[in-house]
Amino acid sequence: MSDAPHFLIVEARFYDDMADALLEGATSALDEAGVTYDVVTVPGALEIPAAIAYAIDGVTEYDGYVALGMVIRGETYHFDIVSNESSRALMDLSVAEGVPLGNGILTVENAIQAWARVRKTELDKGGFAARAAVTMYHLKNKMLGQD
Numbered sequence: 682m683s684d685a686p687h688f689l690i691v692e693a694r695f696y697d698d699m700a701d702a703l704l705e706g707a708t709s710a711l712d713e714a715g716v717t718y719d720v721v722t723v724p725g726a727l728e729i730p731a732a733i734a735y736a737i738d739g740v741t742e743y744d745g746y747v748a749l750g751m752v753i754r755g756e757t758y759h760f761d762i763v764s765n766e767s768s769r770a771l772m773d774l775s776v777a778e779g780v781p782l783g784n785g786i787l788t789v790e791n792a793i794q795a796w797a798r799v800r801k802t803e804l805d806k807g808g809f810a811a812r813a814a815v816t817m818y819h820l821k822n823k824m825l826g827q828d
């Protein structure tokens with residue numbers, strides 16, 4: 682039985698190519714941190730918090746979570762709903778459940794902004810979200826006297 686932390690990555694593949702890039706950044710970061718992981722896919726960013734809530738109550742025990750998604754503004758108010766509600770729900774989960782969680786749901790104005798933030802060679806927001814979750818995992822364990 683491995684003693685390595687085991688995380689769950691929940692990715693929304695609304696934009697497949699961008700999701701690939703975000704996932705590569707996140708998995709590379711977890712590999713470098715010695716963290717094992719499972720990956721599950723949901724239709725869009727709004728479904729990510731529910732998937733994490735299912736996992737928290739599920740049969741597999743996860744030490745941390747990484748949320749990955751891309752929300753690009755369109756013509757309607759839906760951008761605000763998807764952006765604000767997904768991030769709010771993730772914050773509520775991480776605080777209420779005390780789970781290490783990195784939010785890699787990008788909310789951007791256009792594809793140019795999106796691509797500049799998903800690639801490992803640039804801002805690598807997928808990797809940053811994963812590293813944030815790892816950092817919070819170790820901080821939690823330190824505070825609980827388990828690290």
Ligand SMILES: Nc1c(NC[C@H](O)[C@H](O)[C@H](O)CO)[nH]c(=O)[nH]c1=O
Pocket residue numbers: 693695724725726727728750751752753754763
């Ligand atoms: N427009 C984007 C969405 N919209 C879909 C929602 O996330 C959700 O799947 C739908 O409302 C059904 O519940 N999702 C993204 O991840 N990115 C977008 O740009």
Ligand SMILES: CC(=O)[C@@H](O)COP(=O)(O)O
Pocket residue numbers: 752753754755756757758759760761763
């Ligand atoms: C973020 C969204 O929901 C967006 O892609 C939807 O586009 P629109 O507002 O033009 O329907």
